[in-house]
Amino acid sequence: MQRFENEDRDDYRSENERSRQLFRPRARRVDVVIYGVALLAFCMLVGVFVGDLLGAVMGLPANVGGVGIAMILLLVLSNLGSREPTLGPITQKGIGFWSAMYIPIVVAMAARQNVFSALSGGWMAIVAGVAAVAASFALIPVLARWGQGGHHGS
Amino acid sequence: MVLDVLYGVLSDNALITAFMFVGGLVWLSYLISEKLTRGHIHGSAIAIALGLVLAWYGGLATGGSTGLADLPLFAGVGIMGGAMFRDFAIVATAFGADLGALKRAGFVGAVSIVIGVVLSFIIGGIVAVSFGYTDPIAVTTIGAGAATYIVGPVTGTALGASTDVIALSVAAGLTKSVLVMIGTPFVAPRIGLDNPHAALIYGGLMGTTSGVAGGLAATDPKLVPYGAMTATFYTGVGCLLAPSVLYLGVRLFL
Secondary structure (H helix, E strand, O other): OHHHHHHHHHHHOOHHHHHHHHHOOOOOOOOOHHHHHHHHHHHHHHHHHHHHHHHHHOOOOOOOOHHHHHHHHHHHHHOOOOOOOOOOHHHHHHHHHHHHOHHHHHHHHHHOOOHHHHHOOOHHHHHHHHHHHHHHHHHHHHHHHHHHHHHHOO | OHHHHHHHHHHHOHHHHHHHHHHHHHHHHHHHHHHOOOOOOOHHHHHHHHHHHHHHHHHHHHOOOOHHHHOHHHHHHHHHOOHHHHHHHHHHHOOOOOHHHHHHOHHHHHHHHHHHHHHHHHHHHHHHHHOOOOOHHHHHHHHHHHHOOOHHHHHHHHHOOOHHHHHHHHHHHHHHHHHHHHHHHHHOOOOOOOOHHHHHHHHHHHOOHHHHHHHHHHHOHHHHHHHHHHHHHHHHHHHHHHHHHHHHHHHHHO
C-alpha cells in the first residue's frame, strides 16, 4: 500500500501533507542490530515467564516449556508480515549472531557439566543413565515411522 | 608480577576470557577433526567431548559442581555455558525454522515426551531394583533421575528420599546427559536422526536439555530448534508424573 502512495504522491498532495511526509517518512524502516537482539530477548523472557507460571500453576519447581514457547513466539513475530519480511536484514543479523554462537555456547556448557560427579556416582548411576539413553535411542525410529505413517501415509 | 597482572585481567574479564578460550578450543577441535580423523568426526563433536573432559578435570581439581568453571580463571565459561546464554542461543536457532514441521509433528512430539519420561523412569527403576533397592521411594527417585537430573531431586525431595539416593539420581541424570551429548552424532545415521520430524521425537524421548543441545549441535545444528522444542517440556512432565502416577505404579510392584 505504501509503495503505491510513493509513486503518485507529488501529483495531488497538498503542501501540508507533503511536509508531514518529510517529518514522518513512513516508508523507511529503521533497521538496526539491537532490534533483533531485543526481539530475541523479549521472546525468551516472555517464554521463560510463561513457563515458570505454568510450573507454578501445576505446583512444580520447574520451568514448563519456556524455551519452546519462546521459540514459537519468535517464529510467529518474525513471520507477521505477509508480503515483505517483517525484519530488516540488519535486524536479522542481531538474531543470526546468537544462533551462530549456539555451538560455542554448547561447548562452554559441556565444560561446566558436573562430569566428575556423574562418573563417581557409582556403577548403578552409570548403568541407569546408559540404559535409559540406549532404550530412548532405540525407540526414535519406531516413533518416527509411526508419526510419518499417521500423517502422510508413507 | 606480569603473571599476576595477566591473571587479574583474565579473571576480571571472565566472560571475555571464556569467549577467547572457547574459540581456541573450537579451533583445536576442528584441527583434530581434520588432521586426525580426516573429517570423519565432526569438529563440534570433538569440541564438546574436550569440554566434557575439561569439566571432569575441573571437578577433580576443585571438588565443585560446575566443572571447569570452578577454576577462578575459567569462571566465565560458567556464565557463557549457563542456562541463560544456552536458552538465548537455542531460541535464536528457531529463527528460520519450519513452523509447518512443528505443527505436523505436534501430536507425536507430545506423545514422545510422555513415552520418554515413562521409558527412562522404568529403565532407571529396573536398574535400581537389580542393584538391590527395594524401597519404593528410592526406586522412584532413581527412576526419576534416569529421566533428567532435575526430575530426580525434585521427586526425591517430594517423596522424602535420603540424600544419598538423591545424589545417585542426580548422577544417573548427569550420565544420561553426558552420554546423549557424546553418543548422538554416532547413532544419528542408524536411527534416522536427519530430519526435523525425527529431531522432535528425539528431543521428546531424550528430554535432557543440555544433552539434546549438545547432541544436535554435534550432529546437525539445523535440527536444534526441533529437538529443543520438545525437550523443553520434558522436565516439567517428568516432575509432574514421577512423584505422583509413577510413584503409585512403583508401589503396586514393590
